[in-house]
Amino acid sequence: MRIIVPLKLVPDLVEELEVDDSGRALDTEYVKFKLNEFDDHALEEALLLKDSAGAEVTAMAVVTEDADKLLFTALAKGADSAIKLTGGEPKDSHQLARMFANAIASQGFDLVMTGVQSVDDRDGQLGPILATYLGIPCISVVTGVQISGNSVTINKEYSGGVMAEFEVDTPAVLGIQAARQTPRYAPVSKIRQIQQTTSIETVAAGDLGSGAGSEISHMSRPEKGQGAKMLNSVDELLEVLKQVGLV
Template sequence: MNTVVLLKRVPDLVEDLEVDSSGTALDSEHLKLTLNEFDDHALEQALLLKEGGGGEVTAVALDSEDVDKMLFTALAKGADRALKITGTGAVNGTSELAEVFAQALGSVNYDLVLTGVQASDDIDGQLAPTVAAKLSVPCIEVITGVEAGDGSVTVHKEYAGGVLAEFEMTLPGVLGIQAAAQSPRYAPVSKVRQIQDSATLDEVAGAGGDNGKFSIVVMTPPETGEGAQMLESVEELIAVLDSKGVI
C-alpha cells in the first residue's frame, strides 16, 4: 500500500504569538514554524503501515521556512520519498492548501493519504476532509488506529469519552490522524544530516488555490474576562482549598 502523508508547518505555540500591525496576521519576525504535531502522528502511522505490510511512504509539504529539514527528517524516519511543492507563494487557509495538495497528488501514485486530524491554525476547516472532497475520495477524521486490508483499510475513529467507531474504508481515501499507534519516532540528527548529504527532495510546481472564501477581520488574544485570581504562595492555595471545603 502506498501512502502519502501531507505535512504542514504551523506556528510553534511554545513561542509567544504576536499579531502584526495590520491586526490580521501573525508577526512573521517572531514567528517560528514547526511541524503540526498531528501530522507527525500521521507520518508515524504511515511508517507503521509500511513496516507492517510494505509499500512506499511519500511525505509531501509546501515549500516554506525550514521545510527541507522537515522533509529530510521524514526521510530519515523511513519515508521513501519527499516531495516539495514549490512556487505557490503564501497559501491562505485550509481550502487553498487542500487545493494545492490535491493537484500535487495528481503526480503521485497513492492508495492512502494521511494527514493530521487538525492544526492549530485551521481557520476554514480541516485538511483531511477538504483534500478528500477535492479529490472526490472518502475520508474519515479523528483516527486512532489503522489496519491495512486488501484495497481497503479498517480504522478506529474516536468520539468523545473514548468511544471508538470501527469503519472500513475503500481505497483510495484520506484519513485525518489523531494519534498513531505509537508516539512519533525520533529521527537522530546524525541520520538526518547523513540523509541531507545523500538524498534529494523531489519538487513539483504547485498550482495556486482558490484564495479561500473568507477574509480575516482581526486577530486578538482572547479576552481574559475576570481572569484567574493569582495566588502567590502555597498558603494562599491551601486557604482556597479550605474555602472550597475539600480539605
C-alpha cells in the first residue's frame, strides 16, 4: 500500500501575528513557519502503518524556503521518499489542493493522509478538497487507521468522546486528527545524514485553478473580551465561587 502525506507549513502561533499594511494578509516578514501539527500526526500515522503493515510512505510539500528541511526531516523519521512541488505559489486551500492533486494523480497511490485542518484553512480543509479533485472519498477527524486488504478500517471522532468505525475502500483521503502515538522525533544528526545520502524528487505543480472563489476584505485581531483573572490559590477560587453564588 502506497501512502502519500502532503505536508504544509503554517505560521507558528507562538509568534505574535500582525496584519500587513493592506489589511488583507498576514505580515509574514518576521513570522516563523512550522509544520502543521495535524500533518505531523498524519505522517506519524502513515509511518505506523509502514511499521505494522509494510506500507510505502511518500512525503510531499510545496517548494518554499523550508521545504527541503521539512522533507528531509520526514525522510529521517522513516518516509521512503519525498517529493517537492515546484512552479506554483498557492494562495488558498483550493489552489494548494489542486497542486497536490496534480502531483498525486501522476504518482499512483492507495491512501492520502493529511492533517484534518490547519490554522489558515479559510476556504476549507485540504483533505476534502483534494479528495474531490481526485474523485475519491474523504473522511475527516480520523484517529486510528488499520489496513485490511484493499480497504482500511478507521476511527472517526465525533463530539462528546463518541467515535465511529468505518471501512473505507482505497484509494481514499483521510484527514488525521491524531496519530495513535506522539509524532516521533528525528535527531538533527540523522537529518544531516539523510541530506547527504538521499535526494528529493521534484515535480512541476501544474495548473493551480481559479482558487477559493471568495475574497478577503479585511483581517484584524479579534475584539478582546473582559480578560481573565489569574488566581493563585484554592481559597481565592472558592472566594470567587462564593461571590457568584455557586457555594
